[in-house]
Amino acid sequence: MVSSGQLSPAPPDTPATARAEIDTLTLGDLASGPGWRRPVLLDRDLLILTAGGHGTAELDFRALPCRPGTLLRVRAGQVLRCAGPHLDATVVRWDADALRGLDVDPDAVPAWLQLAGEDEDAVITEVSQLAVDCQRHHGLAAARGLLRHQLAVLLLRLSLLPEGSRPAPRAEAATFHRLCREIERGYQHTRRVEDYADRLGCSVRTLTRASLAVTGRSAKQVVDERVALQACRLLAATDEPIAQIGRRLGFSEPTNFGRFFTREVGMSPGAFRAARERPAPGPVVRPRPPADAVGGLSRA
Structure with a gap:
């Protein structure tokens, strides 16, 4: 069996040596x-x-x-x-x-x-x-x-390990995958599904149908969850000011960011950050679906 106690990891990088690829x-x-x-x-x-x-x-x-x-x-x-x-x-x-x-x-x-x-x-x-x-x-x-x-x-x-769940129809899964890639490029700038539809050359209805088929949630929910997830990451793992995090995610006013975050996560950004040193008992932000860039949890 692999044991981290038995392995001797590569020495840490120093200014004189490049980081190991x-x-x-x-x-x-x-x-x-x-x-x-x-x-x-x-x-x-x-x-x-x-x-x-x-x-x-x-x-x-x-x-x-x-x-x-x-x-x-x-x-x-x-x-x-x-x-x-x-x-x-x-x-x-x-x-x-x-x-x-x-x-x-x-x-x-x-x-x-x-x-x-x-x-x-x-x-x-x-x-x-x-x-x-x-x-x-x-x-x-x-x-x-x-x-x-x-x-x-x-x-x-x-x-190549066996799938643990039934996949979505191929065409809709492909459309959803394209949407997720576009969201990764644009979520800091826009939360409008119309903008993503324009970039992908399809209709809002097409994106919503694909999102529902893969995740059971609308395209708008998928976009908002990605923004909320990034907010959670930055609040939990950095000391960056809350207002600055909001600006990074496209919110011109801290109050708008606060309302958005509270709606998506169920608590204010300040409360979420205050709780970051306590292990979470379960999901805080609804996880993104198996087909997207974050990866799924469906195989066992």
Whole structure:
């Protein structure tokens, strides 16, 4: 079994050495302080494979159970906190360009998987070998291709695991995926579905139909939830002033941001920030659906 206590992660980067494009580390190395006092806003993509212990990981404020064989796929820009008993886990971390030119889609891997049997054995073997090679060949340019292809194989294997839920119709799922990509580019500037329909060359009705088919929620709800999610991330993981967060998300007046946030999340921005040091018992913002860029929770 993979054990974070047995791995020796690559040495930390220094000004004299470039940051490793792909590396491995322990779960504790990600924490913002002892006991994960507050969530961490991540700037790189991760895979987290639990080898021992039981606990809970809060990924974008959604509580996910973790035990041996649990794998988490975490995207850059998400917030993470691991609460409860100690979890022994290995983290694989990579830069956005690490997979450039390879035929692999990291977003095809869901946010949560509970591995078992032969699938678990195969993933443990690949993560273990990747960890060994990251340590053994740290800083060697000649090893870049080896690590990139090992990571690609691991992601492909995870993306091919059996689906846990019935997918939406292909055409509507494709439309929804396009909408989510456009939202990622534009949510800080507009929350109008009409604007996204214009950019995608389709009607508001088409976007709403696709959103309902995939998520059971309207396109407007999907847009608003993405804005609220980003607000939650910044409130929980940074000390940025609340009014400044509102401006970053397109609200010219703090009162408008406060009303929007309270409507979406159920509490004021100030109350949410005040509670950030207490692990959340469950979802705070309704999670985005499996087909979007954040990833799903549907496979077990």
